[in-house]
Amino acid sequence: MxxxxxxxxxxxxxxxxxxxxxxxxxxxxxxxxxxxxxxxxxxxxxxxxxxxxxxxxxxxxxxxxxxxxxxxxxxxxxxxxxxxxxxxxxxxxxxxPMGWLVLHGAVLARGGAALIMPGFPGAGKSTLCASLAFIEGWRLLSDELTVLDPVDGMLIPHPRPISLKNASIDVVAGFAGARLGPIYRDTRKGTITHAACPPASMASAGERARAAWIVFPRFEAGAELHVERLSRVEAFTLLSEQSFNGDRMGKAGFEALCAMFDHVTCHELVYGSTAGGLEGVRRICVS
Incomplete structure (x- = not known):
């Protein structure tokens, strides 16, 4: 046992x-x-x-x-x-109920500034997340869960393996430094595996970050790279749909999410390749 x-x-x-x-x-x-x-x-x-x-x-x-x-x-x-x-x-x-607002989305950070990518099905979020972590060197806070502390407005790292499915498995397997586990077939999500969280991200798990960018990625095979600025109202509405416990958090959760939007820019990113997705993030997250 x-x-x-x-x-x-x-x-x-x-x-x-x-x-x-x-x-x-x-x-x-x-x-x-x-x-x-x-x-x-x-x-x-x-x-x-x-x-x-x-x-x-x-x-x-x-x-x-x-x-x-x-x-x-x-x-x-x-x-x-x-x-x-x-x-x-x-x-x-x-x-x-942990006292934190939890959203479905990947979170990565560069320095103390964090990028949130909400987890709409089929958007390619996990593949792009892995690309940023292994190719671009972003610090992985979480592949699946955006954890926001209403007290200080900071995002709390929860680094765990990156969940990959179907076609994304072969893509990430080719990244330098990526270490994949066993492949599981015929699951409710298709064929899946996990990529180990980069050691540097695990070592920095005590370092919180503040949201700076919210990007809604959408992978479309062969699509031209398209980056479009979204209004905070539109982005707030979309991100609210990805909240797991917003109803239970009530006023505290709503106010925390509103306060987070005071510090972010919001974009839609459509891309047709890993290179295109990374280029789009570079355009959005300029120094």
Whole structure:
């Protein structure tokens, strides 16, 4: 039985699982995360990745995700145990009331200025995120979750593996420094894998950043590069749609999001290649 408390900034996660795939996933993507044995630490999420029950332990085996002993969603095929941990962690951060506003979007930083790319399906957000991290050297705060602290208006790093799917896998596999894990086929998102977070980003996980740019990327194969400035009102409306807990945050969340827009420029980016996407970000995020 794998049983460890992991520090996955800014959270502590107790993870238990008898499944070898889960242990290997942690050893591959969170090698420095395990807290010292016996060290007392507050645990934000008490997680278990467990085999299916009853006949499901033997016939078409399944895997279950448990948070504090309860199952928030349906089991998956046992071969998807490691991705289930990542998907389950996304759910935990998005759904647990932590006092922070959580949005669906990638966040990267250059110095103390952060770029937010909201996570609309099919937009190519993860591929562009990986391109910026591995090719351009941006610091990865998160591939999936934009975490905003209403108290100081800063974005909180939550660096974890970058989730890649389908055609983006081969693209990112060719990046210098990219380290990919096993490939999982026939998942609810198609064929997926994970790219390890750059070590420099993990080492800087305690450094918050302030939003400076919001970019809505859209990949269209073969498209000419197109960059268009968006009004803050339009961008605010679009980004609000990507909020996981805005309703629960109420006034505090709304005011925090409004305050964030005081410091940003907003753009739509349409591109047809990795090089085009990077060039578009360079145009937007001028020094």
């Amino acid at each position: 794998f049983d460890a408390t992991l520090h996955i900034p800014p959270f502590n996660v107790r993870l238990r699982s008898p499944l070898v795939a889960v242990r290997r996933h942690v050893e591959t993507f969170y090698p420095q995360a395990t807290l010292e044995s016996g060290r007392s630490a507050f645990v934000d999420f008490n997680v278990e990745i467990a085999p299916g029950r009853g006949l499901r332990r033997f016939w078409r085996p399944q895997v279950r995700f448990l948070l504090d002993g309860t199952e928030p969603f349906f089991p998956l095929p046992a071969a998807q145990a490691a991705p289930m941990f990542e998907w389950g962690m996304n759910w935990c951060v998005a759904q647990r």
